[in-house]
Amino acid sequence: MSVERVRTVAMILAGGQGERLSVLSRKRAKPAVPFAGKYRIIDFALSNCVNSGIFHVAVLTQYRPHSLNDHIGHGRPWDLDRANGGVKLLQPYLGRARSDWYRGTADAIYHNLFYVDETRATDVLILSGDHVYAMDYRPMLELHRERNADVTIAVQPVPWEDAHRFGVMSVDENATVIDFAEKPSEPRSNLASMGVYVFKADVLREVFRSDPAGRQMTDFGHEVIPFLIQDGASIAYRFDNYWRDVGTLQSYWEANMEQLEDVPQLNLYDPDWRIHTRSEERPPAKVMDRSYVNRSLISNGCIVIRGSVDHSVLSPGVIVEEGAVVRDSIVMTDSIIRRGAVVERCIIDKEVVVGSGARLGVGDDYSANWLEPSRLNTGLTIVGRGAQVRPGVVVGRNVLIGADVREQDFTSLEVVSGETIDSRLPVWA
Numbered sequence: 001m002s003v004e005r006v007r008t009v010a011m012i013l014a015g016g017q018g019e020r021l022s023v024l025s026r027k028r029a030k031p032a033v034p035f036a037g038k039y040r041i042i043d044f045a046l047s048n049c050v051n052s053g054i055f056h057v058a059v060l061t062q063y064r065p066h067s068l069n070d071h072i073g074h075g076r077p078w079d080l081d082r083a084n085g086g087v088k089l090l091q092p093y094l095g096r097a098r099s100d101w102y103r104g105t106a107d108a109i110y111h112n113l114f115y116v117d118e119t120r121a122t123d124v125l126i127l128s129g130d131h132v133y134a135m136d137y138r139p140m141l142e143l144h145r146e147r148n149a150d151v152t153i154a155v156q157p158v159p160w161e162d163a164h165r166f167g168v169m170s171v172d173e174n175a176t177v178i179d180f181a182e183k184p185s186e187p188r189s190n191l192a193s194m195g196v197y198v199f200k201a202d203v204l205r206e207v208f209r210s211d212p213a214g215r216q217m218t219d220f221g222h223e224v225i226p227f228l229i230q231d232g233a234s235i236a237y238r239f240d241n242y243w244r245d246v247g248t249l250q251s252y253w254e255a256n257m258e259q260l261e262d263v264p265q266l267n268l269y270d271p272d273w274r275i276h277t278r279s280e281e282r283p284p285a286k287v288m289d290r291s292y293v294n295r296s297l298i299s300n301g302c303i304v305i306r307g308s309v310d311h312s313v314l315s316p317g318v319i320v321e322e323g324a325v326v327r328d329s330i331v332m333t334d335s336i337i338r339r340g341a342v343v344e345r346c347i348i349d350k351e352v353v354v355g356s357g358a359r360l361g362v363g364d365d366y367s368a369n370w371l372e373p374s375r376l377n378t379g380l381t382i383v384g385r386g387a388q389v390r391p392g393v394v395v396g397r398n399v400l401i402g403a404d405v406r407e408q409d410f411t412s413l414e415v416v417s418g419e420t421i422d423s424r425l426p427v428w429a
Contacts (some may be wrong), residue, residue, distance in 0.1 A: 006056050006119040008141060010049045011112065013105050013195075014042055014129030015037035015091070020248045022375050023384035024349060027405055029061065030247070032127035034332050035258045036268060036300065036351075037299040037315050040071055041246060043277045044134065046078045046087070046113045051273055052137040052338045054125065055085040058139040065091055074222075077276045090115065099360055103305045104219035110208045119391035121201050125260060126220070132255050133243035134266060134273050140237045150233040153177065154196035165245070166192035167221040169229075169236065177234040191236070193221070194243055203228070217359030221226075229290040242266040250378045253347060256313050256330050260295050282316050291320075307337070315350070324354075329361075340393070346381045346398070354383075355391030355407065362394060367418035369398045376400055 014031040024351075031042035042059070049057050057080060061068055066091075074080075074088035090112050092102060102108040109126060121195050123144065125137060144152040159164060168189045170179040181188070197220065207217055207224055217223050228234050228258055242265040246252040258264055268275055282301030287293055292308040297318040307320035309328045317334040320326055324337040328345045335352040337343055343354060344361040354360065361381040369376035374397045376382065383389065384403030390410040395401070399415055402422030409423050 163187035
C-alpha cells in the first residue's frame with residue numbers, strides 16, 4: 001500500500017538543557033518549564049502547528065525528557081492523537097552499535113531523518129521548543145514555495161544590546177540572506193533568527209550527505225545556515241508580532257510579567273488562536289474575604305486566604321495564607337506561601353513551602369550570585385522545586401535556593417544577597 005505524501009512536517013527541537021535557567025531546568029528540559037500559570041513553553045510551538053494546519057509533528061527530546069513526555073502524552077489536547085499523522089516523541093537511542101547523544105540542533109534532525117522519509121514530506125518546518133509566541137506558519141510556507149527557496153528563516157529585529165545572544169543575519173533588498181553569524185561578539189546586524197526554519201526536504205537530506213571542507217554538520221547556526229547561504233537560495237521571512245526567547249531567568253520573568261499588562265502583546269485569550277495545553281482537573285480558584293489580588297494571573301485550584309497577590313503569576317494549586325504577600329513574582333504549581341511570609345521579585349518552582357514569616361527578595365543589595373553570577377544578577381531570587389524555606393528567614397536578592405533544600409539547610413535566619421543555599425553543594429563550596 002502506498003504512503004500518502006505529506007506536504008509539510010514539523011520537527012520541534014525540545015532536548016535543550018537550558019542551563020541559563022539555572023535550577024528551573026535542573027529536573028526538566030527547558031521546553032517543559034511552566035509559563036503564564038497553566039502552560040508549558042512547548043505548548044506554543046505545538047499550538048502554532050495545529051492552528052496552522054500542520055498535523056504531522058515530531059518532538060525531539062534528549063535532556064530529562066520525562067516531564068515533557070508526560071505533558072505531551074498522545075497529544076490529545078492539541079488534536080494530535082491521530083492515526084494518520086499526530087505527534088511522535090523521538091529521543092536518542094543508546095545501543096551497542098553506532099549511537100550517541102545529539103551533538104547539536106542539526107545533528108538531532110540528522111538522526112531523525114527517517115521521520116521525514118516515512119512521511120515523504122516535501123517541506124520540513126524546524127522549530128525551537130523553547131520560545132513563546134503565536135505564529136501562523138502558512139504565510140512563511142507560501143513565501144518559501146513562491147521563491148523556491150532552499151531554506152527560509154524567520155527573523156525579527158532585536159535590540160542591538162541583545163543581538164549577541166542570537167544568530168543574526170544581513171539580507172539584501174529581495175530578502176535573500178547574504179551573511180549569517182551565530183551569537184557574534186560584535187554583531188553587524190540586529191536581525192535575529194527566531195529558530196524557525198523551512199527546508200526543502202531534498203535540500204535537508206543533501207546537507208547531511210555532503211561534508212564540505214571536512215566539517216561536521218552538527219548545528220544549524222554554526223554550520224548548516226552559513227553553508228547554504230553561499231548558493232543565494234536562502235531567504236528571510238520577517239515576523240513582526242510578539243516573540244520571546246525565554247532562555248534566561250530575566251527574559252523568562254519579563255515574559256511572564258508582560259502577560260499582566262492590560263493589553264498584552266501576546267493574547268492568550270484569542271478564540272481564533274488558542275494555546276492548548278494538558279491540564280489536570282482542578283477546582284476553580286478561590287479568593288477569600290479580605291484578600292487582595294491585583295494585576296495577576298490566578299490559575300485553577302489556587303486559594304488566597306486573606307493574603308495579598310500583586311502583579312504576580314500563580315500556577316495551579318498555589319496557596320497563599322493569611323497575611324502573606326506575593327509581589328512581582330512567579331509561583332509554580334502546588335507551592336504554599338505560609339502565613340505572614342513575603343515573596344517579592346522571586347521565581348518559586350513547584351511544590352515549594354515558604355515558611356511562616358519568611359521574607360524573600362528583600363533589600364537594596366543587588367550583588368550577583370556567587371555560584372551563578374552570569375545567570376542571577378538582576379535582582380531575582382530563585383527557589384528550586386520541592387524546597388522548604390525556613391520560617392522567619394530573611395533572604396536578599398540574587399539568591400539561589402536549590403531544589404529539595406530543607407529547613408535545616410539554613411544555618412542562619414539571614415541569607416545575604418548573592419548567596420546560595422543548596423544541599424547538593426559540598427560544605428567548602
